[in-house]
Amino acid sequence: MSIRKEMLSKVDAALEKEWLITNGLGGYASSTVLGLNTRKYHGLLVAAFHPPRDRRLCLAKLDEELIVGNSFYPLFSNEFQSGIFPKGYMFLKRFSLLPFPKYVYAIENVEVQKTIFMPREKNAAIILYEVFKKGDLEVKMRIYPLITCRHFHSVVDRWRNPLNFTQKPQRKKSVINVDAPHSKLIMEATDGIYFPMEKWVEKIYFREEFSRGESFLDDWHQPGFFEINIDRKSAKFAVTAFASENEEQALKISSEMPATTYDIEALYDKTVEHYESLLTNFYNTSKSLNIENWLNWIVLAVDAFIVGSIDEVSKSVIAGYHWFEDWGRDVFVSLPGLMLVTGRFEDARQTFLTFKKHRGDGLIPNFISDQEAKPVYNSVDATLWYVNAVLQYLKYTGDFKFVEANLWEDLKSMFESLLKGTAFNIRVDSDGLLLHGPQLTWMDTVVDNQPLTPRAGKAVEVQALWYNMLKTLEVLAKKFKEEGEAEKFAHLAENAKKSFNEKFWNTGKSCLFDVVDESGIGDASIRPNQIIAVSLDFTMLDSLKSEKIVDLVYKELLTPYGLRTLARSDPRYVGVYFGDRRSRDKAYHNGTVWPWLLGPFTTAFLKTKGYADFRREYALKNFLLPLFTEQVFKAGLGTISEIFDGDPPHNPRGCIAQAWSIAEPLRAYIEDIMQIRPKHEREISALLG
Numbered sequence: 001m002s003i004r005k006e007m008l009s010k011v012d013a014a015l016e017k018e019w020l021i022t023n024g025l026g027g028y029a030s031s032t033v034l035g036l037n038t039r040k041y042h043g044l045l046v047a048a049f050h051p052p053r054d055r056r057l058c059l060a061k062l063d064e065e066l067i068v069g070n071s072f073y074p075l076f077s078n079e080f081q082s083g084i085f086p087k088g089y090m091f092l093k094r095f096s097l098l099p100f101p102k103y104v105y106a107i108e109n110v111e112v113q114k115t116i117f118m119p120r121e122k123n124a125a126i127i128l129y130e131v132f133k134k135g136d137l138e139v140k141m142r143i144y145p146l147i148t149c150r151h152f153h154s155v156v157d158r159w160r161n162p163l164n165f166t167q168k169p170q171r172k173k174s175v176i177n178v179d180a181p182h183s184k185l186i187m188e189a190t191d192g193i194y195f196p197m198e199k200w201v202e203k204i205y206f207r208e209e210f211s212r213g214e215s216f217l218d219d220w221h222q223p224g225f226f227e228i229n230i231d232r233k234s235a236k237f238a239v240t241a242f243a244s245e246n247e248e249q250a251l252k253i254s255s256e257m258p259a260t261t262y263d264i265e266a267l268y269d270k271t272v273e274h275y276e277s278l279l280t281n282f283y284n285t286s287k288s289l290n291i292e293n294w295l296n297w298i299v300l301a302v303d304a305f306i307v308g309s310i311d312e313v314s315k316s317v318i319a320g321y322h323w324f325e326d327w328g329r330d331v332f333v334s335l336p337g338l339m340l341v342t343g344r345f346e347d348a349r350q351t352f353l354t355f356k357k358h359r360g361d362g363l364i365p366n367f368i369s370d371q372e373a374k375p376v377y378n379s380v381d382a383t384l385w386y387v388n389a390v391l392q393y394l395k396y397t398g399d400f401k402f403v404e405a406n407l408w409e410d411l412k413s414m415f416e417s418l419l420k421g422t423a424f425n426i427r428v429d430s431d432g433l434l435l436h437g438p439q440l441t442w443m444d445t446v447v448d449n450q451p452l453t454p455r456a457g458k459a460v461e462v463q464a465l466w467y468n469m470l471k472t473l474e475v476l477a478k479k480f481k482e483e484g485e486a487e488k489f490a491h492l493a494e495n496a497k498k499s500f501n502e503k504f505w506n507t508g509k510s511c512l513f514d515v516v517d518e519s520g521i522g523d524a525s526i527r528p529n530q531i532i533a534v535s536l537d538f539t540m541l542d543s544l545k546s547e548k549i550v551d552l553v554y555k556e557l558l559t560p561y562g563l564r565t566l567a568r569s570d571p572r573y574v575g576v577y578f579g580d581r582r583s584r585d586k587a588y589h590n591g592t593v594w595p596w597l598l599g600p601f602t603t604a605f606l607k608t609k610g611y612a613d614f615r616r617e618y619a620l621k622n623f624l625l626p627l628f629t630e631q632v633f634k635a636g637l638g639t640i641s642e643i644f645d646g647d648p649p650h651n652p653r654g655c656i657a658q659a660w661s662i663a664e665p666l667r668a669y670i671e672d673i674m675q676i677r678p679k680h681e682r683e684i685s686a687l688l689g
Contacts, residue, residue: 001096001097001098001297001632001633001637001638002094002095002096002097002098003017003033003094003095003096004093004094005092005093005094008033008034008089008092008094008095009090011034011084011089014032014033014034014089015032015033015034015036015038015207016032016634016635017032017033017634017635017637018030018031018032018033018038018042018635018636018637018656019031019032019033019097019101019636019637019638020304020321020322020636020639020656020657021099021100021101021116021117021118021304022118022303022304022307022321023048023118023119023120023121023122023123023124024120024121024303024306024307024308025048025051025052025121025122025123025307025308025309026048026051026052026053026055026307026318027045027046027047027048027051027055027118027123028046028118028304028321028322029043029044029045029046029116029118029125030042030043030046030321030322030656031043031044031061031101033095033101033637034077034089034092034095035061035076035077035088035089035092035103036077036078036079036084036089037060037061037078037079037204037206038079038206038207038208039206039208039209039322040057040152040153040154040155040206040209040214040215040216040218041057041152041321041322041323042060042061042206042322043057043058043059043060043061043148043152044059044060044061044062044116044125044127044241045057045058045059045123045124045125045185045241045242045243046058046152046322047123047242047243047244048123048307049123049183049243049244049245050245051307051308051309052307052308052309052316052318052325052326053325053368053369053370053371054151054370054371055151055152055370056149056150056151056152056181056183056243057148057149057150057151057152058147058148058149058183058185058241058243059125059145059146059147059185059187059241059243060146060147060148060204060218060220061076061146062076062127062143062144062145062146062239063075063076063078063143063144063146063222064076064088064112064114064141064142064143064144065141065142065143065144066105066107066110066112066139066140066141067139067140067141067142068107068108068110068137068138068139069137069138071108073088073091073107074086074088075088075091075092075105075107075112076088077089078201078204079204079205079206079207080203080204080205081203081205081217088105091105091106091107092104092105093105093106093111097637097638099272099275099300099638100115100116100117100271100272101115101116102114102115102116103115108137109133109134109135109137110131110132110133110134110137110139110230111131111132111133112129112130112131112141113129113130113131113132114127114128114129115127115128115129115130115268116128117268117271118271119257119267119271120271120274121308122242122253122256122257123242123243123244123253124240124241124242124243124253124257125240125241125242126238126239126240126241126264126267126268127238127239127240127241128236128238128261128264128265128268129141129235129236129237129238129239130234130235130236131230131234131235131236132233132234133230133233133234134233139229139230140227140228140229140230141192141227141228141230142225142226142227142228143189143225143226143227143228143239144222144224144225145174145187145222145223145224145225145226145239145241146201146220146221146222147165147176147185147220147221147222147223148163148218148219148220148221149163149165149176149178149181149183149185149243150163150181151181151370151371152322152323152370153323153370153371154215155215155216155217155218155219156218156219156220157217157219158200158202158219158221163178163179163180163221164178164179164180165177165178165198165221165223167196167198167223167224169194169195169196169224170194171193171194172188172189172190172191172192172193172194172226173186173187173188173189173194174186174187174188174194174196174223174224175250176223182245182246183243183244183245184243184244184245184246184247184249184250185241185242185243186241186242186243186250186253186254187239187240187241188239188240188257188259189226189228189237189238189239189240190237190238190239190240190259190260190261190264191228191235191237191261192226192227192228192229192237193226193227194224194225194226194227195224195225195226195227196223196224197222197223197224197225198221198222198223198224199222200219200220200221200222201219201220201221201222202219202220203217203218203219204217204218204219204220205217206218211578211579212579212580212581212584213579213580213581213582213583213584214581226239236261236265237261238261238264240257240258240264242254242257275300275303278299278300278302278303278342279296279299279300281342281343282299282342282343284343285341285342285343286341286670286674286676288674288676289670289674289676294628294629294632295628297632297638297639298628298632298640298662298665298666299342299666300638301632301638301639301640301657301662302337302338302342302662302663302666304318304321304639304657305317305318305319305334305338305657305659305662305663306338306339306344306347307326308350314350314353314354314357315347315350315351315354316331316351316354316355316368317330317331317334317335317338317351317659318659319331319334319367319658319659319660320642320654320655320657320658320659321636321655321656321657322655322656323655324655324658325367325368325369325370326367326368327366327367327382328355328364328365328366328367328379328382328383328385328386329366329379329381329382329385329442330659330660331351331355331385331659332355332364332382332385332386332388332389333385333596333660333663333664334659334660334662334663334664335348335351335389335392335393335663336389336392336396336663336667337599337660337662337663337664337665337666337667338659338662338663339351340392340393340395340396340667340678341396341666341667341670341671341676345393345396345397345399348389348393349393349399349402349406352386352389352390352393352406352407353406355386356406356407356410358375359410359414360375360377361377361417361422361423362383362413362414362416362417362418362422363377363379363382363383363414363417363422363423363426364379364382364383364385364386364414365377365379365382366378366379366382377423377424378423378424378439378440378444379440379441380424380426380434380436380440380441380459380462381440381441381442381461381462381465383414383418384462384465384466384468384469385465386414387411387414387465387468387469387472387473388465388468388469388472388536388537390403390407390411390472391468391472391475391537391684392678394680394684395678395679395680395681395684396678396679396680397679397680398679398680398683400476400479400480403476404476404479404480408476408480411473411476412473412485415469415473415489418434418466424436424437424440425437426440428492429458429518431495431496431499431503432492432495432496432498432499433458433463433466433496433499433500433503433516434458434462434463434466435457435458435518436456436457436458436459436462437456438451438454438455438456439451439454439455439456440455440456441453441455441459441461441462441529443455443527443529443565443589445585445586445588445589446585447582447585447586448582452585452586452588452589452590453589453590455514455515455523456515456517456518457515457516457517457518458503458515458516458517459514459515459529460504460512460513460514460515460529460530460532460533461529461530461532461533463496463500463504463533463540464532464533464536464539464540465532465536466496467493467496467497467500467538467539467540468536468537468538470489470490470492470493470496471489471493471537471538471688472538473485473489474486474489474490474493474688475684475687475688477489478687478688479687493538496540497540500540501540501541503516503520503522504516504522505545506522506524508524509524509526509552510548510552511526511530511548511549511552511553512530512533512549514526514527514529514530525566525567525570526552526556526557526566526567526569526570527557527565527566527567528553528557528563528564528565528594528597528601530549530553531549531550531553531563531597531600531601531604532600533549534546534549534550534600534604534607534608535599535600535601535603535604535607536600537684543608546604546607546608547608547609549604550601550604550605550608550609553601553604554601554605556568556569558601558623559593559644559646559650560626560627560630560650561593561595561598561626561627561631561644561650561652562593562594562595562596562597562598562627562643562644563593563594563597563598563601564591564592564593564646565588565589565590565591565592565593565594565646566589566590566591566646568591568646570590572590573590573591573646574586574587574590574591574592574646575587575591575645575646575647576645576646576647576651577592577643577644577645577646577653577654578645578653587646588643591646591647592643592644592645592646592653593643593644593645593646593650594642594643594661595627595631595640595641595643595644595658595661595664595665596658596660596661596663596664596665597664598623598624598627598664598665598668599660599663599664599665599667599668600664600668601623602619602623602624602665602668602669602672602673603668603671603672605619605623606619606672606673607672611672611675616672616673616675619672619673620669620673623668624665624668624669624673627640627665628665628669631652634652635652635656636652636655636656636657639656639657639662640657640658640661640662640665641653641654641655641656641657641658641661642654642655642656642657642658642661643658
């Protein structure tokens, strides 16, 4: 993935292209292809101090200056409210991503190559330089670190919230301590000399945050610079940065980090091998697949979202970069595409156990905050998606022993909590359907303390997931020889199915109501949630109703990059997701396109239309390939954005990389388009007779 000078010279367009690399702990490095940070979330080292949480932006960037003879050339660019200064991007010859970002600068007869990578499971970033020169030019390079050590959601005003830096400079190294929040940052070069020379770079302007109505000015501390003499025709050197909360951790990381350029190159090769192994394992898991460049990028993108802890035991999923945490709903919608179709079964097991540990009042948490250890439980469907993920896990692995030993009693306990009633007015109603309060589904935005899409009562996808849960529990009860339990689940499922078909079918529009309130009145809004009632393994709908739903969603909601969240004919429809948080929230679920919905839509389309070759070719060409082959080269390079505008040209918005935007389309591609079905799928079906 390479961008040449001609495209890089179009500054505004180039600044919309961003890269992201991760360390497997929730930490990351990210910027634009020009190396100019446009977000408060951009940085070369965003470290997860309590993986995968407590993420702090420690090293914002490195500003390089090339000295050729008596001439000084800045290779860097920063933006202020008055404009971009300096314009070092003018010397940028090429940017590439394979799989790590690489910048190539050319000045006079000197070329500078800069590659950024993160070692696996270390809160560290390494910037590897290679400089080539022609003739007998006297060449030096100065590298100026810009640091903040702030929480990544915040910004710094040095006069109002000073961070109080102290540093201990050494010959090629600086150890920096920050008082609040308490952090330690160590930066070290493999060559040259470090010169302490402290100053502040104030009022850095983040254009993306300004457009989002967020805090958009930041102050960076520049503690000094590294100076390297280029006294040969070519030279290689590196700057390593790593962060921790205390000295003990810092010394441990320091002892594990390579000290020479040779060793750093070996670590680089080892890190590349990790990504090569992901591709090798994926294609070995799905041997009938042809190797495709776009598919390689999708598979590599999967790895960014699967995160562990410092103890290397528990696993979870970051919902989206840059700013999301591990959200229960997103985790278990994404788990099949991230971990099952890719053969990462141990990651799946550890993720189930992580969220089992955080279960509260019978509910899987909605999310676990980056700053708070206490989970938040305001979700009706996270628990239901969890159970569906268990079903999918069994379809792929047949590992009933793991489920029986570790999850079965908890699954039954979750069911009992829902049956009796739990927080947020979540309970089974007298008609066998699942009743819930407002703002508990995935359409959960709030403006002025009022939910925009409250959907209180009985949301359509919640009922579909509830039925799916009951049938899954019936399967498990039969497998584990608990016949009385199996009969109970079967009876409740049949009751729910009868009530659902009586109350949710909208005869006027030949589709499902989006919500039925407590008084039995249906909401006729045309939204995509009903497609989940068709796509799940266990459905309450007959084939005729299912096909009518697919046809309506196809006609009213389908775009090249996902499904709209509301039909364009609806007066509440908002076609562009832009502006401050209030404006964006009004659009978020009222027209904005979500690519994750292409997963269930593709599944439902082929489920109702049949799996003939021409049907699958049509679905691939029209539903998935535009997303896979176009969007990986836009916005977040090599990955897929969270959302898109409802109106053409459907510009990418929101997070530049979203777990379920990758996971669900990938799952549908493997299972439905390529017909690589889960190995134990028939065994599950057989248990229901």
